[in-house]
Each structure stands twice: as structure tokens, then as C-alpha cells.
């Protein structure tokens with residue numbers, strides 16, 4: 001499949017961020033961000049598999065030549081745009097990069113047929129919940145003990161025709 005062009009976005013502070021499909025050589029930096037961001041990081045093998053088999057919907061945010069964030073999506077049942085994972089390097093948070101990644105992944109998932117977006121988020125992860133609510137997601141229901149450590153998740157949903 002043809003690769004999408006790199007998207008360039010200027011942040012409020014003037015810095016330029018490029019959003020593009022992941023390359024295998026990005027994965028070491030992706031894994032570093034993953035480990036800095038999650039108690040139960042995706043292992044390198046899983047990141048590699050996702051980069052190979054979901055390359056259209058595995059995006060990285062690049063600042064200069066550094067990977068500073070990423071988002072991974074997938075289409076389920078033809079119409080569900082499932083956001084599997086998103087993280088921004090701790091030194092680059094609160095600059096709008098997470099929002100840009102979310103908007104771009106929803107655009108790419110829409111092109112692949114998504115009519116509704118879904119994600120799971122720890123009930124304790126209020127920063128991420130704020131981000132998703134600002135983008136029009138709503139908490140739909142709780143899944144008890146969803147995570148390995150027993151924490152519950154909220155399933156959050158957003159319909160395609162809602163405003164972002």
C-alpha cells in the first residue's frame with residue numbers, strides 16, 4: 001500500500017513536528033518511550049509485529065530527528081477504529097503532540113472505514129482521559145480487572161460524525 005505523505009504540524013510554541021508512518025529503525029526510541037510511560041510496556045517483539053502488520057496505522061511524531069511520540073491503531077469489524085496505544089516522551093508532553101497524534105490516527109482510520117473510535121484507558125489515568133474527552137470521546141462502560149495488575153479500564157467511544 002502507498003505510504004501517506006508526512007504531515008507537518010507547528011505547535012503553539014513554534015516547533016515543527018512531523019507525523020509519519022513508523023519505520024523499523026524508530027522502534028528502539030518507541031520502546032524507550034513505552035518503558036518511560038507504562039507499568040506494563042508492550043515488548044519489542046509486539047511493537048515490531050505491529051509496525052510490520054499495522055504500518056498504515058502506526059504513526060510516530062518526530063521532532064528534529066528524534067521520535068517523541070507514537071500512536072497505534074487498527075480497524076476491527078470493518079468499522080471500529082481501535083486505538084491500541086499512544087504515548088508521548090515525558091519531556092515533550094503538554095505541547096499538543098498527543099492531540100495531534102490522535103487527530104491524525106482518527107483521520108487514517110476513517111479512510112480505512114472507521115465509523116466509531118474505541119479505546120481502553122486505566123481508571124486512574126486522568127491525564128489521558130482529559131485528552132480523549134477534549135477530542136469528543138465519552139466513557140461508555142467499565143471492564144473490571146482489564147489490566148494485568150487488576151486495574152479496571154474505561155472503554156471510551158467517539159462516533160465519527162461528532163465534532164473533534
Ligand SMILES: CC(C)(COP(=O)(O)OP(=O)(O)OC[C@H]1O[C@@H](n2cnc3c(N)ncnc32)[C@H](O)[C@@H]1OP(=O)(O)O)[C@@H](O)C(=O)NCCC(=O)NCCS
Nearest residue numbers: 037086087088093094095096097098099121127128130131
Ligand atoms: C496521555 C498523553 C499521550 C498526552 O500527551 P500530550 O502530548 O501531553 O497531550 P496534549 O499536550 O495534546 O494534551 C491535550 C490535553 O489533554 C489533557 N492533558 C494532557 N496531559 C494532562 C495532564 N497531565 N493532566 C491533566 N490533563 C492533561 C489536557 O486537557 C491537555 O490540554 P492542555 O494542555 O491545553 O490543558 C501523555 O500524557 C502520555 O504519554 N502519557 C503516558 C502514556 C499514557 O497514559 N497513554 C494513554 C494510554 S490509554
